Structure formats: C-alpha cells, structure tokens
Amino acid sequence: xxxxxxxxxxxxxxxxxxxxxxxxxxxxxxxxxxxxxxxxxxxxxxxxxxxxxxxxxxxxxxxxxxxxxxxxxxxxxxxxxxxxxxxxxxxxxxxxxxxxxxxxxxxxxxxxxxxxxxxxxxxxxxxxxxxxxxxxxxxxxxxxxxxxxxxxxxxxxxxxxxxxxxxxxxxxxxxxxxxxxxxxxxxxxxxxxxxxxxxxxxxxxxxxxxxxxxxxxxxxxxxxxxxxxxxxxxxxxxxxxxxxxxxxxxxxxxxxxxxxxxxxxxxxxxxxxxxxxxxxxxxxxxxxxxxxxxxxxxxxxxxxxxxxxxxxxxxxxxxxxxxxxxxxxxxxxxxxxxxxxxxxxxxxxxxxxxxxxxx
Numbered sequence: 001x002x003x004x005x006x007x008x009x010x011x012x013x014x015x016x017x018x019x020x021x022x023x024x025x026x027x028x029x030x031x032x033x034x035x036x037x038x039x040x041x042x043x044x045x046x047x048x049x050x051x052x053x054x055x056x057x058x059x060x061x062x063x064x065x066x067x068x069x070x071x072x073x074x075x076x077x078x079x080x081x082x083x084x085x086x087x088x089x090x091x092x093x094x095x096x097x098x099x100x101x102x103x104x105x106x107x108x109x110x111x112x113x114x115x116x117x118x119x120x121x122x123x124x125x126x127x128x129x130x131x132x133x134x135x136x137x138x139x140x141x142x143x144x145x146x147x148x149x150x151x152x153x154x155x156x157x158x159x160x161x162x163x164x165x166x167x168x169x170x171x172x173x174x175x176x177x178x179x180x181x182x183x184x185x186x187x188x189x190x191x192x193x194x195x196x197x198x199x200x201x202x203x204x205x206x207x208x209x210x211x212x213x214x215x216x217x218x219x220x221x222x223x224x225x226x227x228x229x230x231x232x233x234x235x236x237x238x239x240x241x242x243x244x245x246x247x248x249x250x251x252x253x254x255x256x257x258x259x260x261x262x263x264x265x266x267x268x269x270x271x272x273x274x275x276x277x278x279x280x281x282x283x284x285x286x287x288x289x290x291x292x293x294x295x296x297x298x299x300x301x302x303x304x305x306x307x308x309x310x311x312x313x314x315x316x317x318x319x320x321x322x323x324x325x326x327x328x329x330x331x332x333x334x335x336x337x338x339x340x341x342x343x344x345x346x347x348x349x350x351x352x353x354x355x356x357x358x359x
Contacts, residue, residue: 059161062151063087069146070323071139073100074243075284075295076250077302078323083144085151087165090121090139102139104155105165117163123149123156124280130322136280143280145323176242185214188239197249201301203343205256206263210234226251228258250298257297261290268293271337275330283327292330299324300334310348317349 065085070078071092081094090102105117124136124143135149137156146152155162177185189212192198210229215238219227225247227236235255242248261268272293278286285292303324307317324331338344339353351357 059087059159059164062154065151067144067146067148067150067152069144069148071100071142071144072327073142074247075142076246077299077306078145078320078327080320080323083139083146083152085155092139092144102142105162115163117165119155119158119162121152121155123153124282127279127326129276129326134326136326138282143283143327145326173243175240176244176248177239180240182214185239189214189237192237192248192252197305198252200305200343201253201256204301204338204341205260208233208235208256208259212237214238226255228255228262230258230262233259250302253298253301254294257294258290260297261293271333272330275333278328280327285328292328295328296330296334299328299331300338303331303335304338304344304347307349308344308347314349314352318352 062085066082067085068082070080071083071094072078079094079096081092084091084093085104087104089104092100092102094100103120106120120140122138124138127134127136132147134145134147135152137144137146137149137152144152177188180188193212208228210232212235215224215227215236219236220238220241225238225242228234229236235252237248237251237255239248242251272289275296278292278295280286283295285295303321307320321332321335324335336353339347339350344350347353
C-alpha cells in the first residue's frame with residue numbers, strides 16, 4: 001500500500017454515511033468565500049533568505065531564467081507550468097497553454113534615505129512536508145511553488161539592480177461579468193445551477209432547497225464572492241467580481257462544502273482528525289477550521305475534475321495532489337473520500353486513491 005492509500009479506519013467510519021444526510025450544528029455560521037487579498041493586511045509573516053546574498057548573480061545571470069513550478073493565483077488550486085524572468089516582469093506559462101504576467105518591481109519608494117523600487121517577489125516560506133524542500137514565493141495576488149528556486153531567490157533578496165528596472169503596468173484582470181445588470185448576473189447563476197458541473201456537486205453534497213441568488217450588500221461589503229445561507233439552505237454568488245469561470249466553480253464548491261459541514265458535522269470531524277493547519281497566513285482559511293475545511297473540499301473537487309480525463313501517467317496526477325496538499329492540508333483526505341462516491345466510480349485514479357493499488 002502506497003502513501004496515497006487512504007487511512008482505512010477513518011474512511012470505513014464515514015463511507016456508509018450519505019453526504020446529504022440529516023443533522024446539523026446549532027448556530028453554525030460561515031463567513032462565505034472571499035479572495036485571498038482580504039487577508040493581506042493581517043499578514044505579518046517574514047522569511048529571511050538565510051545564506052543568500054542579495055544580487056549575487058546580477059541582472060545578466062537572472063533575466064531570461066526559466067523556473068518550473070506551480071502557480072496558485074487568487075487562492076485557486078495550483079497549476080503546473082514555468083516562470084520566465086524578464087526585465088518587464090515574470091511570465092507564467094502553464095502546461096495547458098495559458099499565460100499570466102506579474103510585475104517584477106513596483107513604483108520607486110523612499111527607504112532609508114534613498115529611492116528604491118520595491119520588489120514584487122518575496123519568499124513566503126519553505127515547506128518540506130513532501131520530503132523535499134518546496135519554496136513558496138508571493139507574486140502579486142498569488143503564490144508560486146517550486147523545488148528549484150534558483151534566480152527567484154536572487155529577485156526575492158532585493159538586489160540593487162532592481163532599482164534600474166522600470167516598473168511595468170500591473171495587469172488588470174477583466175471580471176467575469178463586468179458592469180452587468182442584476183438580470184444578467186442572475187441568468188449567469190441559473191446557467192451554472194443547471195450545468196453538469198453543478199449536477200456533480202449536488203450528487204456529492206446535495207442540492208440546496210432554495211434557488212441560488214446573488215450576494216447582498218452586507219456580503220459584498222465584506223468582500224465575499226459567495227455565501228451559504230444555512231437558514232434558507234441556499235447559496236449566494238457574486239459573479240460580477242470574479243475573474244473567470246474557474247473562480248466561479250471554485251466558489252460554488254467551497255460553499256457547498258459549508259453545506260456538507262451543516263448536514264454532516266460528525267462525518268467531517270472524523271475525516272478531519274489530524275489534519276495540519278494552513279501554513280500561509282494570507283491563504284483563505286488560515287486560522288479558521290471551517291473555512292479551511294471548505295477550501296480543502298473545493299481543492300479536492302478541482303483535483304478530481306482536473307484529473308478525470310485520465311491524461312498522462314497516474315504517478316504524475318498523484319504528484320499534482322502533493323502540491324494541492326502543500327497549499328491546503330486536508331485536500332488529500334477529501335480527495336480520497338470523495339473518490340469513493342458514485343459520481344467518481346469511473347475516475348481513472350479511483351482505485352489507486354482508495355486502495356493504493358493500480359487499476
């Protein structure tokens with residue numbers, strides 16, 4: 001049995017219970033999903049680049065460098081690809097062909113009596129939970145994780161040559177529904193409600209009694225992209241402030257995760273035993289077990305959906321799960337349990353995830 005095999009005792013305790021069973025937690029309140037930016041001002045994490053002198057490679061040895069790794073943008077699950085360092089910014093190319101750009105430096109600022117440009121790259125922490133060091137860097141509204149940081153360590157150590165690099169324009173992402181009226185937004189929500197993706201989620205977590213609505217004024221003021229309203233058993237979404245369909249789907253999975261918490265608290269408590277806390281103070285769910293659980297559930301759904309086509313060897317897919325787990329501990333536990341459910345009976349990784357044996 002490999003390390004991807006489930007903890008048998010824990011799964012057997014919960015496998016027979018329906019995710020949509022009766023039960024509840026008196027007074028359960030959830031804050032609702034919000035993007036990771038909302039927690040930035042609370043972050044006091046500082047990581048020293050031990051043994052790494054600033055700018056030791058020089059600009060010539062860094063510009064043009066390519067670093068493989070995984071990008072988690074706006075709190076979403078990580079995507080495999082590579083970052084290229086250029087004099088106008090960092091360019092991430094994913095394995096699926098998409099690309100994103102991040103500024104290398106910000107505007108000129110006065111610090112310690114001299115004008116300097118602020119680096120937009122910083123080392124958040126180093127994680128060795130997978131048995132090898134993984135370096136997690138902050139890039140604008142996301143993090144980039146790599147085992148071979150190379151030149152990114154030089155950039156993060158704030159070399160002097162960054163002062164000569166001109167600031168590039170910050171990329172402004174277009175919202176999913178820019179300046180849309182309420183009728184258009186409701187139609188977008190209705191379309192999602194009737195989609196095959198939503199059907200797969202309902203088969204896992206049950207269909208809320210009430211129709212999905214739009215986040216109200218209080219929720220919008222709190223920066224929430226979605227809410228689960230327990231007293232009405234309904235979801236509320238705010239597609240106008242989302243950056244794409246991926247974020248919309250992630251929000252729905254997260255909020256239906258809160259529904260699972262509401263109807264089957266004992267089941268989730270059994271599954272959750274021993275799960276480590278989120279390490280990154282800026283990641284949504286840090287210091288909040290309810291939100292952490294909902295994020296792990298959403299990450300698990302994303303992993304199972306992403307790997308459902310069965311492209312590539314199983315080992316590569318299971319390796320991807322390591323990177324999900326690194327950012328949001330508990331994802332692997334949720335993946336193993338959800339893989340037992342009927343909707344994933346034909347998933348190419350089901351047997352390996354639930355028994356440790358190849359199909």
